[in-house]
Amino acid sequence: MRMRSKPWAKPELEACPFFLRHPEQQKGRWHEWFPEEGAIHLELGCGKGYFIAGLAPLHPELHYIGIDLKDVILAPAKRVIEAAFDGKPIHNVALTGHDIERLREIMGEADQVERIYINFCNPWPKPRHWKRRLTYPTRLEDYRMLLAPQGEIWFKTDDGPLYRDTLRYFEEAGYEVYWTTEDLHADPCSDEITVMTEHERMFSEQGIRIKAAKARVLPRKE
Structure with a gap:
């Protein structure tokens, strides 16, 4: 889908203290970018920022990195996150633009991540x-490089075939799927995975069931 131009997006992001224009310069040093120590949670394809906005103010001890491709997406995300903090300083969020297919260009093994959200x-x-799927086994292998021991991937989708394929991809790539649901908002689960994205709210209002899974990386077999 073609994104409508937002002339204000680039200058607003350039002035944003938690936006990084050149993420490749931070490779291997993402933990240093945040002023305090804490585990990193990474959202691949953060969209308009509603997921991070729902989590970051509640978890100042964690560091959230949101990656998406274009300024026209990231600038609205910046506004949504600022609104969620309600004028308070934002020290545990980083937004950046990059092609997720080339994630290795901007993050390396030193940038250990506790959890990845897709x-x-x-x-x-x-x-x-x-x-090209973000959950394809070759992508999951890239994420393994970033994940800390016992690190996790939390996945949500409205698409049934992608959901079923992704469960298989996890197994093929050496991850343990330890929780699944085919109707997230009818499930008693009440943790962070229930925080809604903009797409999730739209799909739920249409009566589409949200599928979700949690998987942890397993040690490589010798």
Whole structure:
């Protein structure tokens, strides 16, 4: 879908203290970017920022990095996050623009991440495009490099085929799926995974059930 131009987006992001224009310069040093020590939680495809906005103010002990591709997406995310903090200083959020397919360009093994969130990524339904999915086994191998021991991936989607394929991808890539649901908002689970993104709210209002899974990385077999 073509994004409508937002002339205000670039200058507003450039003035934002928690936006990084050149994330490749931070590779291997993401923990140093935050003023205090804490585990990093990474959202791949943060969209308009509602998920991070729902978590970061409640968890000042954690550091949240949101990655998406374009300023026209990240600038609204910046505003949503600022509104969630209600005028309070924002020290535990970083937003940056980059192609997630090239995640290795901006993050390395030294940037250990406790948890990765993948919310409502493109399902790429045609088989010839499956390798582009953010949960495809080759991508999961890239994420393994970043995840701390016992690090986790939390995944949400409205797409049934992607959900079922992703459960298989996790197993193929050496992850343990320890929790699943095919109807998230009818499930008694009440932790952070229930924080809604903008797409999630739209799908839920249409009566579409949200599928979700949690997986942890397993040690490589010798």
